[in-house]
Amino acid sequence: MDVRNWGGELLTRPVKYKQVTRVDEIVEVVTDPDQYPSPVRALGSRHSTTDCIDADNGTVLDMRRLDCIKDPDERNMTITVGSGARYYDISHKLQAHGLMLHVNTEIGNLTAGAAVVGQTKDSAFPDEHGQVSSYVVSVRMITADGQDVSVHEDTDPELMRLVRGSFGLLGIVYEVTFKIAPLRLMRLYHKVYTLDEFIDGLDEIRSSGCAVMYYMMPFCNRIIVEFRSYIPDKWLDEVEDHCMDGDCVNNKHLLPYGSDWQFAVRNMSWAKVTPLVGRLVQMAPCPLRNALYMASDYLALCVLSTLAGYHILPAEQTILYNDKPFKATQYTFSIFSFPVAGFSQVLRDYFAFLQTYHKRTGWRCSLVNVGYRLFEDNKSFLSYSAGSECMTLDPVSSGGDDNWYPFLKDYNQFCLDNGGKPLMNQTPCLTPEITRSCFGPQLDHFDIRRRQMDPDGRFLNGYFRRLFEFQ
Incomplete structure (x- = not known):
C-alpha cells in the first residue's frame, strides 16, 4: 500500500501496515520478521519533510491509536x-x-x-x-x-x-x-527591522529575556521578530491575592485572565491563508508574480506587526492541522541551525543567496522564511544545537512545487559552507557528506550503540542507512 507524509510529496510502500492498539501487538510484529518484514517503522503525524518515513518492502506501525493521556502528576510535575x-x-x-x-x-x-x-x-x-x-x-x-x-x-x-x-x-x-x-501567561509582540537594523541590534534582541522567532523577507529587506516572554511575577502576585480558594500551586486561577485571539489570528494565517495565497501567487503569470509576492510580503508585515498581547495562554501557539488538508493549503519547509557567533554575516549572505538564486532561476520561496533562536542543548546525543546557542534559517514554500527540491540542493550547500547543521527529519535532500561533516564522530558512537541494541537492523530503513552510512 502507499503511505505518504502530511504534505503528500513523500511516498513509501510497505508490505504490511498495522494499526497498533495494544503493546503486545508491537512485540508480535517486532519478533516475527517473516510475517512483518524489515524495516519496522513507527508512524505518527507524518509531518516530517524527509524520507525518514521510508519503509519500502517493510512494515509500518501506525501508533496513533495509543493516544491515552493520563492525568498530570503534580507531585513530580x-x-x-x-x-x-x-x-x-x-x-x-x-x-x-x-x-x-x-x-x-x-x-x-x-x-x-x-x-x-x-x-x-x-x-x-x-x-x-x-x-x-x-x-x-x-x-x-x-x-x-x-x-x-x-x-x-x-x-x-x-x-x-x-x-x-x-x-x-x-x-x-x-x-x-x-x-x-x-501555567504561565505570556506577553507577545512583534517588531519590524531592516536587515541592517536586525544585525546591528542582534545582541540586544538576544539579551531581551524573550523567546525569539523571526520572519525573514529578503525581497523587501525586512525581518519581523516575534518576542515572547512570561509576564512579570509582580502581576502574578497581584492575581494570587485574589485567588479565592488558595490553590495557586497549579495556577489554574490564571485561566480566566488568559487570552487566545492573538495566536488564533496568527495560526489561521499561517495554517490556511498564507499557504493558499502562496499557491495562488505561484500560479500567476510571470510578469505579475513578483508584484504579487511583494504584496503578500507587505500584507504579512502589516498583519504580524499589529499582533500583540499581554496575558496569552501558551498552549494556543499550537496549530492542529487537518489530517487530510486541501492541497492548496499544504506547505513544506527545511531547516539548518548555525552558531550565533558569526550568524550576522551568515544572515546577510543568506539574503544575498536568495536574491541571487531568484535572479538566476526566476524562482523564490512562495512563503515567508522563518527562523528561531535556540540555546545550547546537549540533552540529545545528535542535538543540532549542541555546544552553543544557535539561530536557524528555515525556507518555507507551498507544497507540490517542482522547483522546491532543486532549490534545496543549493540551499543545503550554502548552509554546509557556512557551518550549518541539519535536522535529519526536517531537512530534505541531505547527503552522507553533509551528515558526516556535521555529525561524524557522534554518528559513529551512535552506530555502536544501535548495533548493540539492534544487531539485525530491524529498525534501520534505507534512508538512514544511506544518510548515516550505516551497514
Missing part, C-alpha cells in the same frame, strides 16, 4: 501519555489543569513518540530548551528482541540521551513522560 497522543491535546489538557508543557511547539499534530525520537524546533526561553525531546524524562519502548524496556534519565542518562532524537532506530516507543511546569 510530569505527565505520561501514549506515543500516539497529539501534542495539541496534551498541552490543552494540561492548560485546563493550570499546567503547561515547557515547549509549546507550532505543529500540534506532533505525536508524543515522534516528539521523543524526532528532531523538533521552537524558539527557546532563557534558561530553557527549544527541542521538545529535551523535556522527556522517561520512555517505555519495545526493542529489537521484543523486550519491553523502560528508560529514565535519572537511572540511565546516557541511554536517554541516545533515545532522544534517535529516529526510531533503537526501538518502538509506546509511552512517554514529559516534564511539565505551572
Whole structure:
C-alpha cells in the first residue's frame, strides 16, 4: 500500500501496515520478521519533510491509536501519555489543569513518540530548551528482541540521551513522560527591522529575556521578530491575592485572565491563508508574480506587526492541522541551525543567496522564511544545537512545487559552507557528506550503540542507512 507524509510529496510502500492498539501487538510484529518484514517503522503525524518515513518492502506501525493521556502528576510535575497522543491535546489538557508543557511547539499534530525520537524546533526561553525531546524524562519502548524496556534519565542518562532524537532506530516507543511546569501567561509582540537594523541590534534582541522567532523577507529587506516572554511575577502576585480558594500551586486561577485571539489570528494565517495565497501567487503569470509576492510580503508585515498581547495562554501557539488538508493549503519547509557567533554575516549572505538564486532561476520561496533562536542543548546525543546557542534559517514554500527540491540542493550547500547543521527529519535532500561533516564522530558512537541494541537492523530503513552510512 502507499503511505505518504502530511504534505503528500513523500511516498513509501510497505508490505504490511498495522494499526497498533495494544503493546503486545508491537512485540508480535517486532519478533516475527517473516510475517512483518524489515524495516519496522513507527508512524505518527507524518509531518516530517524527509524520507525518514521510508519503509519500502517493510512494515509500518501506525501508533496513533495509543493516544491515552493520563492525568498530570503534580507531585513530580510530569505527565505520561501514549506515543500516539497529539501534542495539541496534551498541552490543552494540561492548560485546563493550570499546567503547561515547557515547549509549546507550532505543529500540534506532533505525536508524543515522534516528539521523543524526532528532531523538533521552537524558539527557546532563557534558561530553557527549544527541542521538545529535551523535556522527556522517561520512555517505555519495545526493542529489537521484543523486550519491553523502560528508560529514565535519572537511572540511565546516557541511554536517554541516545533515545532522544534517535529516529526510531533503537526501538518502538509506546509511552512517554514529559516534564511539565505551572501555567504561565505570556506577553507577545512583534517588531519590524531592516536587515541592517536586525544585525546591528542582534545582541540586544538576544539579551531581551524573550523567546525569539523571526520572519525573514529578503525581497523587501525586512525581518519581523516575534518576542515572547512570561509576564512579570509582580502581576502574578497581584492575581494570587485574589485567588479565592488558595490553590495557586497549579495556577489554574490564571485561566480566566488568559487570552487566545492573538495566536488564533496568527495560526489561521499561517495554517490556511498564507499557504493558499502562496499557491495562488505561484500560479500567476510571470510578469505579475513578483508584484504579487511583494504584496503578500507587505500584507504579512502589516498583519504580524499589529499582533500583540499581554496575558496569552501558551498552549494556543499550537496549530492542529487537518489530517487530510486541501492541497492548496499544504506547505513544506527545511531547516539548518548555525552558531550565533558569526550568524550576522551568515544572515546577510543568506539574503544575498536568495536574491541571487531568484535572479538566476526566476524562482523564490512562495512563503515567508522563518527562523528561531535556540540555546545550547546537549540533552540529545545528535542535538543540532549542541555546544552553543544557535539561530536557524528555515525556507518555507507551498507544497507540490517542482522547483522546491532543486532549490534545496543549493540551499543545503550554502548552509554546509557556512557551518550549518541539519535536522535529519526536517531537512530534505541531505547527503552522507553533509551528515558526516556535521555529525561524524557522534554518528559513529551512535552506530555502536544501535548495533548493540539492534544487531539485525530491524529498525534501520534505507534512508538512514544511506544518510548515516550505516551497514
